[in-house]
Amino acid sequence: MASPPKRVPLDLKPPSKPKDRGLLLWSILKRLSEFARPYRGLFILTLILTVLGSFTAQVNAFVLQYTIDTLTNIVSLPDPWAAGLNLLLLISSVLLVKEVLNVFITFGQRYFGERIRINLSRDLSQKVVERILSYKMAFYTSDENASGKLQTRIDLGVSSLTQLVQNFFIDMLPLFASAIVSLIIMFNANFWVGMVGLIIVPIYFVVSQKQANRLQGFRKQMRGYRETKSGLVISIIDSITVIKSFVREPIESDKHWDIQKDMTANQLRIRSIAFMYNAGKSFIEQIGVVVIIILTAYFVLNGQMTIGAIMFHILLFQNVAAPIRELHRIYDQINNALTYAEGFFDILDDDQAIESEGKVECTDLKGHIELKNVNFSYPNGKQALKDVSFNIYPNRITALVGLSGAGKSTIINLLVKFYDPSSGTICLDGRDLEEYSTQSLREQIGLVLQNNHIFSGTIADNIRYGAMDATDEEMIAAAKKASVHEQILGMPEGYGSEAKQLSGGQQQRIALARMFLKDPPIVFLDEPTASLDAIATQQIKQSLDLIKKDRTVIIVSHNISQIIDADDLVVVEDGHVVETGTHEALYANHGKYYEIFNAMSDSLNLDKISQTLNH
Numbered sequence: 001m002a003s004p005p006k007r008v009p010l011d012l013k014p015p016s017k018p019k020d021r022g023l024l025l026w027s028i029l030k031r032l033s034e035f036a037r038p039y040r041g042l043f044i045l046t047l048i049l050t051v052l053g054s055f056t057a058q059v060n061a062f063v064l065q066y067t068i069d070t071l072t073n074i075v076s077l078p079d080p081w082a083a084g085l086n087l088l089l090l091i092s093s094v095l096l097v098k099e100v101l102n103v104f105i106t107f108g109q110r111y112f113g114e115r116i117r118i119n120l121s122r123d124l125s126q127k128v129v130e131r132i133l134s135y136k137m138a139f140y141t142s143d144e145n146a147s148g149k150l151q152t153r154i155d156l157g158v159s160s161l162t163q164l165v166q167n168f169f170i171d172m173l174p175l176f177a178s179a180i181v182s183l184i185i186m187f188n189a190n191f192w193v194g195m196v197g198l199i200i201v202p203i204y205f206v207v208s209q210k211q212a213n214r215l216q217g218f219r220k221q222m223r224g225y226r227e228t229k230s231g232l233v234i235s236i237i238d239s240i241t242v243i244k245s246f247v248r249e250p251i252e253s254d255k256h257w258d259i260q261k262d263m264t265a266n267q268l269r270i271r272s273i274a275f276m277y278n279a280g281k282s283f284i285e286q287i288g289v290v291v292i293i294i295l296t297a298y299f300v301l302n303g304q305m306t307i308g309a310i311m312f313h314i315l316l317f318q319n320v321a322a323p324i325r326e327l328h329r330i331y332d333q334i335n336n337a338l339t340y341a342e343g344f345f346d347i348l349d350d351d352q353a354i355e356s357e358g359k360v361e362c363t364d365l366k367g368h369i370e371l372k373n374v375n376f377s378y379p380n381g382k383q384a385l386k387d388v389s390f391n392i393y394p395n396r397i398t399a400l401v402g403l404s405g406a407g408k409s410t411i412i413n414l415l416v417k418f419y420d421p422s423s424g425t426i427c428l429d430g431r432d433l434e435e436y437s438t439q440s441l442r443e444q445i446g447l448v449l450q451n452n453h454i455f456s457g458t459i460a461d462n463i464r465y466g467a468m469d470a471t472d473e474e475m476i477a478a479a480k481k482a483s484v485h486e487q488i489l490g491m492p493e494g495y496g497s498e499a500k501q502l503s504g505g506q507q508q509r510i511a512l513a514r515m516f517l518k519d520p521p522i523v524f525l526d527e528p529t530a531s532l533d534a535i536a537t538q539q540i541k542q543s544l545d546l547i548k549k550d551r552t553v554i555i556v557s558h559n560i561s562q563i564i565d566a567d568d569l570v571v572v573e574d575g576h577v578v579e580t581g582t583h584e585a586l587y588a589n590h591g592k593y594y595e596i597f598n599a600m601s602d603s604l605n606l607d608k609i610s611q612t613l614n615h
């Protein structure tokens with residue numbers, strides 16, 4: 001059963017804020033600009049539209065001022081209706097033209113902004129998948145990259161970064177642009193009113209920043225909860241058989257409930273802080289409006305302004321306040337980006353995790369493998385191999401024998417370069433494995449595991465995974481060699497049937513068919529029959545024998561017949577190679593192999609078996 005995810009303790013005190021957030025934001029923007037480069041044209045177009053939009057946003061204030069002032073004059077005329085109708089015609093036309101223009105500007109601005117966002121989101125997701133595909137096995141087996149956590153980190157990273165772009169480009173930029181234009185107009189009309197508008201900006205800014213800082217720690221905790229929660233759900237799905245058979249549903253449910261409780265408390269705390277600050281900001285804005293009314297009324301009474309200027313400045317002030325009212329959203333987005341983008345870019349930048357790549361292409365391999373004083377520790381520190389030296393000879397079958405946990409699979413992991421030795425060398429045909437191109441090396445190696453992964457898809461697709469360009473005939477020939485052709489034909493849709501419907505034994509044969517299709521000169525078989533029953537094991541024996549023919553084969557097995565079939569044996573115990581030689585020689589040696597072999601044959605109850613067979 002997968003180990004339960006660690007609980008993130010709830011700490012209602014916000015954790016201290018990191019000092020270099022500005023730097024971090026800068027580096028995030030720099031990284032984003034790499035991704036944004038292909039869309040430079042779209043960015044420029046969006047900016048031009050934004051500037052145009054910022055001018056049309058001021059039209060209402062001018063129109064209202066003009067209307068009020070003109071009306072004030074008109075009402076005192078003997079026939080106010082004649083002039084009034086002219087005025088209404090004029091302002092309706094101006095507003096209509098402005099709105100029509102606005103439709104195009106807003107549409108273009110949003111559409112191009114959205115295109116940038118969608119394309120960026122696609123590119124970020126693609127890039128991260130391409131990167132992780134190039135990473136070493138150690139990246140996937142490390143605790144922090146457990147599948148649920150990794151997925152959450154990628155999803156949240158991509159969504160927070162693209163939302164940052166969307167918020168900035170689609171929502172905020174037009175507001176900011178119109179705020180700046182409004183401020184300039186206010187200053188131009190009257191210095192003091194302009195000052196009121198300007199003073200509000202830094203006050204809002206400080207409040208928004210304080211709000212964001214208070215929330216930062218809680219958001220980081222939230223990320224921890226989300227990752228842990230999805231890890232927990234995945235662990236439930238993975239371990240459902242064990243959970244159900246031990247009737248541990250309540251315990252799993254409690255674990256989930258504990259995280260939920262912490263999450264809810266954290267979420268409520270985030271909301272309450274946000275509401276408190278938002279109320280404060282509304283208050284500040286209203287004070288701004290009141291001050292502007294008082295100030296403009298003062299100037300009107302003084303004769304320095306017309307009545308229309310009161311509305312004019314209130315509308316302009318609202319233009320100024322609109323983006324800063326939303327400032328916390330940008331802050332939230334930036335904080336989200338800071339919280340999640342770091343984890344996301346960490347995945348992208350994990351250069352250590354990239355598989356080492358030699359330059360030598362593998363061609364015409366003989367298959368002589370030599371391990372010299374190999375030591376290896378897993379990333380968690382567990383030393384699995386200690387000073388291991390032995391030879392694997394070409395076109396022979398070498399069996400790795402030993403108890404569970406001795407280090408046999410680890411040896412195979414090193415031979416396929418899933419991991420690199422901590423020290424010592426592994427040579428293939430006299431050349432260090434490191435020098436070979438990993439890709440071309442793996443093209444020459446076939447790996448059959450205890451549980452071969454069958455992808456959801458058709459049987460044909462699954463076999464073709466061994467050689468993507470194989471013809472139907474080649475694929476069928478491979479299935480025949482793996483003795484599974486007849487059974488596939490017996491299925492309702494033949495080779496087009498869903499591969500996941502196959503039984504364990506059949507799936508193993510599909511894996512062997514894949515291997516026949518790949519036809520590599522070197523084959524590693526890691527307990528290929530361990531998950532099969534005796535009948536299935538017997539049935540695939542023939543295919544296994546066929547696959548072993550004329551190849552360099554390394555087999556890890558607890559199956560006595562597969563062990564005695566091997567030409568050479570390597571006995572592994574607690575990370576050490578303790579014996580090498582043929583079955584006969586090692587048995588005669590009365591060492592570890594003798595002990596394991598006797599234990600295996602005793603477990604078979606050979607006396608009883610032979611009695612039964614004789615009878």
Ligand code: ADP
Pocket residue numbers: 141378379380382383384402403404405406407408409410411
């Ligand atoms: P065998 O194949 O002989 O049963 P393994 O090679 O799988 O043994 O394991 C050797 C040792 O390495 C064991 O102690 C095992 O717990 C440890 N080990 C195996 N895989 C990992 C891993 N991914 N991370 C950490 N330790 C591991």
